[in-house]
Amino acid sequence: MPMSNISRRRFIKTVAISTTAIAVGSQLTGCSPARFLHGVASGDPRQDRVVIWTRVTPKRRHAGQESVLWVVATDAQCKQVVGAGIEKTDASRDYTIKLDVTGLQPGTTYYYRFHSQDNVSPVGKMRTLPEGDVSQFNLAVVSCSNYPAGYFHVYGEIAARDDIDAVLHLGDYLYEYGDGGYATGDAAALGRVPNPATEILTLADYRTRYAQYRSDPKLQEAHRRHSFICVWDDHEVTNDAWRDGAENHNEGEGDYPSRKAQAIQAYFEWLPVREPDGGDRNYIYRQFSVGNLVDLYMLDTRLLARDEQLDYANYFTSSGGFDAAAFQADLTDPNRTLLGLEQRGWLQQQMAQSGATWQVLGQQVLMGRMNLPAPIATQQISFSQYQQLAYLAQTNPGALTPQQWAILQAPSIPYNLDAWDGYSVEREILLETARNLDKNLVVLAGDTHNAWANNLQTVGGVNVGVELATSSVSSPGLETYFPNENPDALAAGVTQIIGPLQYANLQHRGYLVVRFSADECRGEFRYVSTVKSASYENLAAYAQDVMSLPGADNRTVIVL
Ligand SMILES: [Fe+2]
Incomplete structure (x- = not known):
């Protein structure tokens, strides 16, 4: 609620005094933040606002309403307070707190924390987007964090970095499977058995699973140290989801629209994602402008409008032959869509209006022709x-x-017909849009659990952009499906056979740092040696030689 300047200033002063008292009190009694077991988070930074998040763990199962005081400051001790207030939460939102802190300055680092009656949260760090003439902007890009599949070392590595402005999470923040399901083979040995032990289907299930993931100290630390910009992929609901269904959903599991709605509710409760303008949580696609340097479009290729995936198995005739004509006709159906007309039209319009040097798509599935x-x-x-x-x-x-x-x-x-390859007409429309607008297009992708760098070419073979696709945080990659292949040889062979593909890593979990400046976009693939033991090595030195990919306006995209 708006406050007059004077009353706002007085309120902040009062809050600052009372929060100091609470902080001192908890230090004296040696309390751990038992009421803030899931840490703090920030997200969706803009020039003047950032979403902050926490969850207050109720003392009793049916605790009623909880009040939490929040403070935003310019210093890590939270003494130079620039905003504060009280938020209420209850069981209807799983005791999560999420609010949009406004009135902030662009390109500025802030600190925030929460206070319950008897406890203080860790101090989070966040950064607003810069405006105007921006010379440098750095993103860390992640996807596919699978708790039972391995340790979240990748999140730990990102948490430790001081050179990134925000973290993009391109989806598969969690996985829906129960114990015994996908990638859970090592879960017991790692002490990371999924909770609940069964596949998640209901709101209560999804909440429990988020709570488990957010109990991970490395994920908590990544959230505490950086602002995240998130989109979902399929596993936030269930495998190979599309608009009206999913591969991993059957009638025995209930009504799909209801499951999807419950999954989306838990997503919005647990992630620092801003509520959509119109209030409809199905509309998660949105834009972030970084001055004159980057326009970032976070897309939903998954839940909003995607047509069902094609399946080769449906095109084999009774005599065993493959009906290539029927397959081709379905694949090239001009109405076939990943984005839907509304989202696609919005993207085309925003790109046309943008004066930023780099047009960046933050989205889920591989766009490169594979x-x-x-x-x-x-x-x-x-x-x-x-x-x-x-x-x-x-x-x-x-x-x-x-x-x-x-x-x-x-x-x-x-x-992979789940990727843009299965929706090639719409891909061509987007690539032609970028080409006609003469834009520097950089597409970021996740989903595959391996790292790739691709030239994005029109059907006519014209390079119009570059795709950088991150490996996974912990989900297993292609190497697990080809255990008898040497992964280095496989990567070399695949890049040789697939013309536009310039780089592949088919064996390591990792993340991507993308650095934008006026003259170049630099993608740095980073890996960890293993996610199967608590100790690991940072494989920064494993990176490939510098490679230059053609960009528009003689600007280069470099892969390190
Ligand atoms: Fe994944």
Whole structure:
């Protein structure tokens, strides 16, 4: 509620005094922040506002309403208070607190904390976006954090960095599976068995799962030290979700729209995401302007409007042949969409109006064209077997059988129909938009659990942008599906076979730092040696040589 300047100043002064008293009191009694077990978080920074978050752990199961005092200050001791107030919460929002702190200055670091009657939260750090002539802006990019699959070392690495302005989370913040489900094989040994132990289906389930993830100290520390900008992917609801359904949802699990709504409710309760303007939480896509340097568009390719994924299995005829014509007709249906007309139109309009040097899409699935020879994509033959045949075809062609020639002559097809490859008409529309507007397009992606750098080319082969796709925080990558392949050789082979693909890492969990300046965009892939033990090495030195990808206006995108 608006306050007059005088009463606001007096209120802040009063709060500052009373919070000091509480802080001293808790230090004297040696209290740990038992009421703030899930830490603090900030998100969706703009020039004048940032969302701050915490959860107050109720003392009793049915505790009624809880009041929490919040303080925002310019110093880490929270003495130079610039904003404060009291928020109430209760069981209807799982005792989470989330508010938009306004009236802040651009490009400024702030500190915040929360006070309950008898406890003080850790002090969080956050930063507003800069405005005007911005010379440098750095993002850390993550996706696919899977609690039972491994330790969150990647979050710990990001928490320790002082050189990033915000963290982009591109989805799969959590996974829906129960114990025994996907990537839970090591969970018991790691002490990270999913809670609840069953697949999450209800609001209570989703809340419990968020609470478990947010009990992780490294994730808490990443949130405490940086402002996050988040979008969901499929697993925030369930695997391979689309507008009206999902691969991992069946009728026995209840009504899908209801499950989706409950998952979205828990997402908004637990993540520092701003409530959408119109109040409809299905509309999570939004824009962040970083002065004249970057316009960042966070997209929803998953829940809002996505048409159902195509499946190769549906195009095999009764005689066992593949009906390529029917598949092609469905794939190139001009109405087929990931974004939906409304979101796509919004994106095109915002890009057209933008004067920023870099147009950045923060979104879930790979946009780069990832076509593999059909026998590999359909797993009739392994990658190395295919390479051996190709080698033989060059060195001793007479030794190949007609069947082997047929394998080598099979067309290349998209290997992942859940990605933009399964929605290629709309991809072309976006790429042509960027081309016609002569924009520097950088697409950021997650989802695959491996790291990639791709040239984004129109069907005509014109480079219009670059895609940088981060590895996962802990979800297993392609290497687990090809255990007999050498991951270095596999990455080299894949980049050779897929023309626009410039870089791949198929073995390490990690994250991406993207540095924007007026002249260049620099993508730095960073990895950890393992997520399966508490100790690990930072594999910064593992990065590839500097590689320059073509950008518009002679600006370069460099991958390190
Ligand atoms: Fe994932």
